[in-house]
Amino acid sequence: LTQLFRPLDMLGMVYRTVRQGLIDMAEMFRLIDTEVEVQDMPGAPALVVKRPSLSFENVVFGYEPERTILHDLSFEVPAGSHVAIVGPSGAGKSTIARLIFRFYDPQSGRILIDGQDIAQVRQESLRAHIGIVPQDSVLFNDTIGYNIAYGRENASDEVIAKAANDAAIMPFIERLPDGFATEVGERGLKLSGGEKQRVAIARTLVKDPPILVLDEATSALDSRTEQDILRTLKKVSEDRTTLAIAHRLSTIADADRILVLDHGRLAESGTHAELLRKGELYAEMWARQQSEDSETEKAGA
Ligand code: ATP
Secondary structure, three states, X not given: OHHHHHHHHHHHHHHHHHHOOOOOHHHHHHHHHOOOOOOOOOXXXXXXXXXXXXXXXXXXXXXXXXXXXXEEEEEEEOOOOEEEEEOOOOOOHHHHHHHHOOOOOOOEEEEEEOOEEHHHOOHHHHHHOEEEEOOOOOOOOOEHHHHHHOOOOOOXXXXXXXXXXXXXXXXXXXXXXXXXXXXEOOOOEOOOHHHHHXXXXXXXXXXXXOEEEEEOOOOOOXXXXXXXXXXXXXXXXXXXXXXXXXXXXXXXXXXXXXXXXXXXXEEEEEOHHHHHHHOOHHHHHHHHHHHHHHHHHHHHO
């Protein structure tokens, strides 16, 4: 019988994950592949957020016991502040996002939101407080209105229209023959990467979470669209505690604090100016990206 329940349990988890707004196809397939690792404790209370601070306390984590990915990681994102995580590929940046959404529990250490250990609260209440804008947004085969409204049950038309407006997708929707009722996805209208991301942002606005985790797109968008989206994201994150996983350093230079992750350890942290003055890992990464950018410009000229 357990053999029958396990796939059902997994499907339930995938369903819940999708309902809670993390609609990242790769993540879904990964979930189907993974056994259910995280269970609510019997009688776990709901997370109650008054001041949405987020902190990691001595977190140790590995997907497999013999390979530790995060080593004794501690950092704090004060309520309302903007913190960015940078670091080489494979350093563990996306792993941090997965732990915050509690796809896994740390082997030791704690992750706290407003002082509450997220491993001790109900997952559904945790996820209700977090908005994730993933790198590649996936839409449902349904109307564009449904795709936006999905952030929250019973969202009113006004809330949906405001979110579309704030995510700067309204002019696009207004040009469609059926407006919000236009079918999108495989069977309907195909949206560009930038348009899809705007729909994902609108969906997050409808959800209106106090904590945002942004997983910055790497290459899907052309640089003008990327700049537009970044401007929109900046507005969206204004009054929220924001953790941004960044690939391009130029996009996070004004963060309140930058964490530099290297092989799952916190190598440096500080503001952009402080880290440049320090002249170590971040300063090297910055210099490298500046020269790559000017090479690209020259090639394009
Ligand atoms: P990138 O900038 O390339 O996106 P990242 O810093 O986000 O990289 P992570 O995706 O967090 O890195 O991965 C950190 C390490 O964990 C990598 O070595 C990766 O191979 C490993 N890893 C990631 N997901 C899994 C998984 N589901 N099972 C086992 N190992 C994994």
